[in-house]
Amino acid sequence: MHFGNNGDEHPPLDKAQRIAYLIAGYVRNTLSEKERDELDVWICEKEANEDTFLELIDPKFQQQGLEERHTYNSSLAIEKIREKLQFHQPVTPVKSIRKWLAPLAAAAILIIAVMLYWINNKEVPVVSNDATTQLASLLPAEQKATFSTQDGAVYALDQLPEQILARADFELDTNNHFIRYKPGSGNAEMHTISVPRGAQYQVQLPDGSLVWLNAESSIQFQSGMNKQERVVMVTGELFFDVKKDPLRKFIVRSNALQVEVLGTRFNVNLNAFDQLPKVFLQEGAITLSSSNNPVVVKKLIPGEMVTIQNNKLNITKPNEEQVLAWKNGWFEFSNASIEEIMEEVKRWYNVDIQYETKINDRFTASIERNLPAAGLLDLLQMTGKVSFEYKDSKIIVKP
Numbered sequence: 001m002h003f004g005n006n007g008d009e010h011p012p013l014d015k016a017q018r019i020a021y022l023i024a025g026y027v028r029n030t031l032s033e034k035e036r037d038e039l040d041v042w043i044c045e046k047e048a049n050e051d052t053f054l055e056l057i058d059p060k061f062q063q064q065g066l067e068e069r070h071t072y073n074s075s076l077a078i079e080k081i082r083e084k085l086q087f088h089q090p091v092t093p094v095k096s097i098r099k100w101l102a103p104l105a106a107a108a109i110l111i112i113a114v115m116l117y118w119i120n121n122k123e124v125p126v127v128s129n130d131a132t133t134q135l136a137s138l139l140p141a142e143q144k145a146t147f148s149t150q151d152g153a154v155y156a157l158d159q160l161p162e163q164i165l166a167r168a169d170f171e172l173d174t175n176n177h178f179i180r181y182k183p184g185s186g187n188a189e190m191h192t193i194s195v196p197r198g199a200q201y202q203v204q205l206p207d208g209s210l211v212w213l214n215a216e217s218s219i220q221f222q223s224g225m226n227k228q229e230r231v232v233m234v235t236g237e238l239f240f241d242v243k244k245d246p247l248r249k250f251i252v253r254s255n256a257l258q259v260e261v262l263g264t265r266f267n268v269n270l271n272a273f274d275q276l277p278k279v280f281l282q283e284g285a286i287t288l289s290s291s292n293n294p295v296v297v298k299k300l301i302p303g304e305m306v307t308i309q310n311n312k313l314n315i316t317k318p319n320e321e322q323v324l325a326w327k328n329g330w331f332e333f334s335n336a337s338i339e340e341i342m343e344e345v346k347r348w349y350n351v352d353i354q355y356e357t358k359i360n361d362r363f364t365a366s367i368e369r370n371l372p373a374a375g376l377l378d379l380l381q382m383t384g385k386v387s388f389e390y391k392d393s394k395i396i397v398k399p
Contacts, residue, residue: 023056032265032283134390138349138373141215143177145201148192157193157201169206169223181206181223188224195236198350205232208243209250212327215347216271237269239327242284256308258294261286266300267323271347273340280305280323288313329369331376335362338386338397341376345395349373356398361385 022039043050147164148154155164157172157179165172170181179193183206195201195213203211206225213219217236230250242250244263252259254270256277264284270277279288281300289297293311300306300315305323307314325332326344333341338359346353348369363383367376373395377388389396 023053026057034283135374135377135388135395136372138351138390138395140370140372141348141350142199143201144195144199145179145213146194146196147179148194150189150191176202178202178204180204181225183207188222190220191223192218192220194218196350197347205230207245207248207250210241212239214238214271214326215350234268235270237267237271237326239265239267239324241265254291256291257288258291259286259288267327269323273343277308278305280318280320282320282324325366326369331365331367331369333363333365335364337362338380341365341380342395342397345373345376352394354394354396356396359386359397359399 019039019042022035022042026036026039043053145157146154147157147160149164155161158174160168160172170179172179179201181204193201193203193213195215195217197215199215201213203213203219205211205221206223207230209230211219211232214237217238218234219238220233221231228248230245230248231253232251233253235254240250240252240261242261242263242265246262250261250263252261252268254268254277256270257268257279259266259268259279261284264286265282266284266286267280267282268277269279272278279286279300281302281304283302285299285301287297287299288306289295290308290311290313296311296313298306298313298315303317303320304315305318307316319332319334321328321330322332322334331341331344331348333344338361339355341363342353345351351373361383363380363385365376365379367379377395381387385399387398389398
């Protein structure tokens, strides 16, 4: 089965997936200004689109999706998406799509656009109930982080001692798992926010810039940030929404690279599967150099990504949704090896991986991250090319 856009044979499913992504981003408040405009254009195209949008953001509809999640059939759902969201034809009344769409709603994402597609048409094997139950016990990442002070003391952010909170130059939003620094007071000291495996977190820096930290990532900065430059040191993978300040550059440094901006949105990935540092620019402009070769500088425009290899800066134009999938709450894989996929699984579900043998097949899938590990791995098992067992706190990958 191939669920791509194949002309008249199948309607443009990729546009349906795009609208699902935009609506999900609207609910999570993760859309850029350009993406908000794109969603507005679609909503205004026809009254049926507006009705569908309002239906999908209804909390009652989301709850129904959660309750019916156990009845979800991915193959049937894909066929229904194909049938219903034909954007070159009139959209059917909203009430008529509630029944098939409801099982796709989960957590904050209203449509789980679950796409698992293959060039070769193979029968879908039945997934073991035991395997499903075991993998369902592996829950997705939590919103948690640790806080390190300049003197080396380390605390869990959700368990900070009262004496730290009393003199802190930040506020903790425990409901939304968010740390918000106050503007620089002049009493700056070095702070580090670290996110372990099986977690993620958000930070508002003293200058008002926003940072999303993926699993196994960290950011270090001066709590005051009131000097001529705004400098942060990072590890792992982070997304930055930098507040514009024409008087102060914003500089991101790591052992591999340095990025300079005034105000923009970009992703830094030092945890890539191929072990090559990457920086993707979503909006604005940035200049980037390798730490080992600072003389060579590249300037990026939106949609471009720099990969550092052998001190050389290589520019490409990747798929934006795939690069930023983690930040927007998705797993997005395109022609990926099982090792690449399981590296993400390891970080997100805080689990070790063991391979019984080499799997040479490649996989393409898209699924919402707020699900247990079974949500993604069951889909991969459906291909008949790979299977999984959870044993001794490890996921064992088998043919």
